[in-house]
Structures are given as C-alpha cells and as structure tokens.
Amino acid sequence: MSVEAERDKAMATRARENVFGGVDIDRMAERRDDRLWVEDTERSADARFLVLDEEGRAFVQAGIDRPCWMTPSMRAERFGDVPSTLLGLADGNAWFTLVLDEAHAEIYATLTHARRMSLREAGLLFDAFDAGLFAYAKGITHWQRQTRFCSLCGAPTLLVSSGHRAQCTNPHGPHLHFPRxxxxxxxxxxxxxxxxxxxxxxxxxxxxxxxxxxxxxxxxxxxxxxxxxxxxxxxxxxxxxxxxxxxxxxxxxxxxxxxxxxxxxxxxxxxxxxxxxxxxxxxxxxxxxxxxxxxxxxxxxxxxxxxxxxxxxxxxxxxxxxxxxxxxx
Structure with missing residues (x-):
C-alpha cells in the first residue's frame, strides 16, 4: 500500500464516530417547557420509552441485543405514575426515558421477559443509535439523581423542563440547576x-x-x-x-x-x-x-x-x- 493510501485509510479511521457519539436526534429544547405538548407527545403512537433501572441498566429484549422499548399503552396501563424525560425526536419517533424502582423493574421484566444490560456492555452490542440514546438517557438520569437537593441552600428540587432542569423549591430564593x-x-x-x-x-x-x-x-x-x-x-x-x-x-x-x-x-x-x-x-x-x-x-x-x-x-x-x-x- 502506498504512503498516500495508508494516510487516507488512517484519516478514514479517525473520521469514524466514537461509540455513543454521532446520534442524530433533535433534542427539542425549545419545547421542553411546553407541558401540554410533551404530554400529548408521550401519549402518541410514535412515542418510545427507554427503560432504565435504579442502577442505570437498560432493559434488553430477550434473545437479541436491542432495547426493550416501552410502548405508550403499556406505560399508561402499568407505569403511568413514573415520570419520564424527553430525549428528543428522531426517525419519526419521540424518544423518552424513565427510571423504574426495583419493584416496578421486576414487574416490567416479568411482563416483557427482558434482561438488564449495563452501558459498557451495550456500547459493544447495540447499534450506534441505540447505544448513543442509552448513553444520553443514563447521563441525564444520573444528573437527576444527583440533584435532588439544591447545592446552594439544601432545599429539595423539582424536575422541570421535561427533566432537563432542577428547580429549587426554596420560596425565599429559588435557584435553577442545569445538567452538568x-x-x-x-x-x-x-x-x-x-x-x-x-x-x-x-x-x-x-x-x-x-x-x-x-x-x-x-x-x-x-x-x-x-x-x-x-x-x-x-x-x-x-x-x-x-x-x-x-x-x-x-x-x-x-x-x-x-x-x-x-x-x-x-x-x-x-x-x-x-x-x-x-x-x-x-x-x-x-x-x-x-x-x-x-x-x-x-x-x-x-x-x-x-x-x-x-x-x-x-x-x-x-x-x-x-x-x-x-x-x-
């Protein structure tokens, strides 16, 4: 192989996306505070929910290395009290994530026969979009768990903006926290x-x-x-x-x-x-x-x-x- 061909091959290698990167999704930041739009989108037939447990593991379909997406109907029937976070729009679908406590997680696993998978394992097995969406979901939900109290005054926080902001509930000086x-x-x-x-x-x-x-x-x-x-x-x-x-x-x-x-x-x-x-x-x-x-x-x-x-x-x-x-x- 010529020097030029080797360099072209090396540059092509460099241009390849890293695992978890290159996810083509419209995060819809301008609609996160529109609660009516978010709730309507959650109920639409095109909505899909990436389900995580409290340890940040995803639920994976039995037999194949793909996420076990929760449908809007199953969420409404069984998990309607579990808050979700809007991830964005892509491929004609609205993508959300939600975290189930262990009791709900066992119910979901029983209903779907799904198994649980860590992000490290999924990064090697999922396709690029699914792996990137999982990373996005794990990152935002980790921040949510770490921001349950205001770092300035210690008051409890309330998730707003479809899970992308944490509002301090101190009536004397509320602070707004952003994902980091x-x-x-x-x-x-x-x-x-x-x-x-x-x-x-x-x-x-x-x-x-x-x-x-x-x-x-x-x-x-x-x-x-x-x-x-x-x-x-x-x-x-x-x-x-x-x-x-x-x-x-x-x-x-x-x-x-x-x-x-x-x-x-x-x-x-x-x-x-x-x-x-x-x-x-x-x-x-x-x-x-x-x-x-x-x-x-x-x-x-x-x-x-x-x-x-x-x-x-x-x-x-x-x-x-x-x-x-x-x-x-």
Whole structure:
C-alpha cells in the first residue's frame, strides 16, 4: 500500500464516530417547557420509552441485543405514575426515558421477559443509535439523581423542563440547576517512533492504555493534557492536537481525545495512579499482542480509537491485530 493510501485509510479511521457519539436526534429544547405538548407527545403512537433501572441498566429484549422499548399503552396501563424525560425526536419517533424502582423493574421484566444490560456492555452490542440514546438517557438520569437537593441552600428540587432542569423549591430564593458534564482529557503521546502508554493497578494483566485525567478549574484542554501527562508519567508535552470526543456517562464525563508530542522519553512516575508507563513502538505493540503479553482497551472507548489511529498512520490495523490475536486463542 502506498504512503498516500495508508494516510487516507488512517484519516478514514479517525473520521469514524466514537461509540455513543454521532446520534442524530433533535433534542427539542425549545419545547421542553411546553407541558401540554410533551404530554400529548408521550401519549402518541410514535412515542418510545427507554427503560432504565435504579442502577442505570437498560432493559434488553430477550434473545437479541436491542432495547426493550416501552410502548405508550403499556406505560399508561402499568407505569403511568413514573415520570419520564424527553430525549428528543428522531426517525419519526419521540424518544423518552424513565427510571423504574426495583419493584416496578421486576414487574416490567416479568411482563416483557427482558434482561438488564449495563452501558459498557451495550456500547459493544447495540447499534450506534441505540447505544448513543442509552448513553444520553443514563447521563441525564444520573444528573437527576444527583440533584435532588439544591447545592446552594439544601432545599429539595423539582424536575422541570421535561427533566432537563432542577428547580429549587426554596420560596425565599429559588435557584435553577442545569445538567452538568465533567470534561476529561485522554491523550496518546508520541515521540519519534514510539507512543506512551500506561497501566493502572487492578487492570487485566498486560493491559496498557492512553493517559487521561479531569480538567481542573481555570485550565484549558491543552493545559490539562500537559499537566496530566506530567503528573502521571513525568513526561513533558510540547504540544497537543485535538482528535475527537466521546460522551462517557460513567457516570457523567465527556472524554476529549488528543494526540500529543513529547519533549523527551524520560519517564518519572510521580504518584500511585499508574503502576507502570512505557514507550511502545509499532513492533512492540504487534509483538506484544501476538504473544499475549500486551492488551489494549476495548473498542468501546476513545482510548482504543487513539491507539488505532496512531497505528493506522504507520500502516497497521488494530482491528486486524485484535482479530489475529483472537484467532490464535
């Protein structure tokens, strides 16, 4: 394959959407406060409800890896007292989510023969739309559970705007709370012909991944890349370039992916967060995966995509390496 063809293939790999991303849905923010419209939409034949339990797991159809959508008729007959949250409109349907307590969850599972599935598992099995909608639903309902009381005065809150706002009930000074997402950077650092990967204690044996960390107040994304890499590995980063982002409601993050260039390869582990950090060449990765001594993150995460893109620029397909490794098992 020519250099140009390899680069085109690498760019196509980079352009692919991350898991949970790219969901084409009109969130209908301008109609969330129109209670009559929302209630009419809930009752329409085109409404579908993604059902979650209190742990944020989705109910999945028996025998296939698809959500078990609750219909408007079942909701009206059995679960009409459970509040729902409007997610938006897409593909001719109105999409909502609702969370069932354990008693209601058992009833729903019995009626539908559905099983429960975590977001991590669903991200590898659902189609792109269903996985993205599940991530959206899990993120907004997690925020709802975490915002039952006003952080300013401690008064109980009331969900409004079809679940997208939390209104403080203090009559002397009510405050309005908005959904929040915690931004984090995740980065593949390169220097010459090698990339920097680290591993945390407790990970499966041999697994290494890209470095990551949360943004701190008063910090740009690029500043966070430099700080996190320095804090975790002692490596100094010269510059960072945006790669892609990924919703990561586990429980409430947005992962912002970068590629970065290091000043030197000197590693000085500075805290207990990383058990190890190493520089890996392409040959190191290919050989380690072939021998079973090196594992990479699952395709669910943007860290996989960062490693995948770095390898693709050098003419190696991570998907093919995974397949070859599985074939030898």
């Amino acid at each position: 997402t915690d931004a984090a950077i995740i980065v593949i650092v390169e220097e010459g012909d090698a990339c920097l990967l680290g591993r945390q204690r407790g990970w499966p044996k041999g697994r290494y991944s890209t470095l990551a960390g949360f943004i701190e107040p008063g910090e740009s994304l690029e500043d966070a890349v430099r700080r996190e890499v320095r804090e975790e590995s002692g490596v100094e980063v010269l510059h960072a370039t945006y790669h892609s982002s990924q919703p990561w409601p586990l429980p409430a993050s947005l992962m912002v992916g970068f590629t970065a260039t290091a000043k030197t390869r000197e590693i000085r582990l500075r805290d207990d967060e990383l058990e190890d950090a190493r520089w890996f060449t392409v040959d190191d990765i290919v050989r380690g995966m072939a021998e079973g001594t090196l594992g990479v993150p699952p395709p669910l995460s943007v860290s996989y995509r960062l490693i995948e893109h770095w390898l693709a620029l050098r003419g190696v397909s991570l998907d093919e390496l995974i397949a070859e490794t599985a074939g030898r098992a």
